[in-house]
Amino acid sequence: MATYGNSFTPADLEAFAALTVVPGITVGDLSFVQAMSLYSTGLITPSAANTLGANSNRRLFQVPIGGTGGGYAAAYTHTRSETNLEVRDFKNDANMVFVATHACFAVSKRSRNAGATTEIQSLIPSTSGLWSLLQGLYWEVTVGDNITRNYGLLKDYPQGGGIYGIAAVDGAATAVPTLAAATNGVGAQNGNPSVYCARPLSLPIVAPPNIGVNIEVKNGTSTAAAVINDNAGGVDNWLAAAEFIQIRCTLEGYQFTMPVG
Numbered sequence: 532m533a534t535y536g537n538s539f540t541p542a543d544l545e546a547f548a549a550l551t552v553v554p555g556i557t558v559g560d561l562s563f564v565q566a567m568s569l570y571s572t573g574l575i576t577p578s579a580a581n582t583l584g585a586n587s588n589r590r591l592f593q594v595p596i597g598g599t600g601g602g603y604a605a606a607y608t609h610t611r612s613e614t615n616l617e618v619r620d621f622k623n624d625a626n627m628v629f630v631a632t633h634a635c636f637a638v639s640k641r642s643r644n645a646g647a648t649t650e651i652q653s654l655i656p657s658t659s660g661l662w663s664l665l666q667g668l669y670w671e672v673t674v675g676d677n678i679t680r681n682y683g684l685l686k687d688y689p690q691g692g693g694i695y696g697i698a699a700v701d702g703a704a705t706a707v708p709t710l711a712a713a714t715n716g717v718g719a720q721n722g723n724p725s726v727y728c729a730r731p732l733s734l735p736i737v738a739p740p741n742i743g744v745n746i747e748v749k750n751g752t753s754t755a756a757a758v759i760n761d762n763a764g765g766v767d768n769w770l771a772a773a774e775f776i777q778i779r780c781t782l783e784g785y786q787f788t789m790p791v792g
Contacts, residue, residue: 541566541785543632544735552628552739552789561628561787568783569629572613573748574602574644574775581660581770583667583757587750591780592621602775604645621744631736631784633729634682637690638665640770641777652777660769662686664759664776667751675742680734685748688730690781729783736782740789748778 540548540559548559571591578584594600594609595616601609623629638661642651655661665686673679682688738744750757759770770776 541632543731544630544785547735550735550737552737553742556789558630558735558737558787560790561630562790564627564786564788566784567629567786568781569616569631570614570779570781571616571746572601572609572777572779574641574777575748575750576602576775577759577770577772578756580772581759581768583664583750583759583776585750585756588747589778590745590747591778592616592744592746592782593619595619602644607644607646621738621746622742623738623740625740626789627740628787628789629738629782629784630787631732631738631782633731633783634688634736635690635729635781635783636670636685636688637779637781638668638685639777639779641775643773644775656769660759667757667759668748668778669751670746670748670780672736673745673747674737674739675744682732685778690729690779729781735784746780748780 540561541563544558548557550558552558552561569592571594573589573591573594575583575587575589578587589602591601592614594614595618596611596614597608598619599605599608601613603609603613618624638655640653640655642653644650655664666684668685669681669683670685670688671679671681736744736746
């Protein structure tokens with residue numbers, strides 16, 4: 532960690548020490564508190580079976596623990612199963628700053644959105660269906676009223692690791708699905724199955740105090756519906772009209788306090 536006056540900046544933020552938090556305050560002026568990760572989950576509703584409607588977008592990091600929204604039923608309150616965010620609209624308390632240096636996404640399927648014990652959350656059971664979906668989803672970040680920054684496609688920020696790389700081939704688990712197995716119903720999540728590694732951000736996301744941060748997943752087809760299967764009648768018919776696409780974003784970074792005086 533580098534030292535700037537009375538503050539400390541983690542090594543992966545040293546190149547961004549001059550990045551503005553609020554006018555007159557930079558990242559290098561902040562006081563380090565802890566390394567931390569924040570995650571948020573939201574749902575996108577298909578417009579029909581295996582079809583993502585135009586402008587099928589979802590804002591993340593807007594609903595805190597105990598809050599409602601994010602594509603879930605109105606009566607469903609978020610728990611730590613969906614998020615660990617404690618402030619609505621990613622609006623930090625008066626003295627707190629969060630700086631995200633890495634990000635990753637996990638994309639899965641949810642049978643319903645009301646939180647009933649009978650609801651099923653599962654991996655997308657088709658590699659080609661997952662690819663078809665991910666190549667049309669991208670994410671943007673807007674801090675307050677500042678310029679919106681596009682960070683690219685979700686497929687370029689895979690979560691990987693653990694269950695997100697495990698697949699089922701004819702009822703057997705496998706971590707390395709093959710082209711031949713793809714016709715037998717391979718379920719595979721994007722990312723390396725053996726390694727969890729969030730991608731470094733080209734520009735860190737700075738969430739300053741008292742200013743909302745909008746992180747939104749968007750569908751690249753804004754004028755027409757997108758079919759997200761490419762094997763009609765085969766294993767790629769994986770999403771019913773009444774089911775949901777579940778998207779979780781994890782931001783890794785650091786918590787700071789504003790300088791005193």
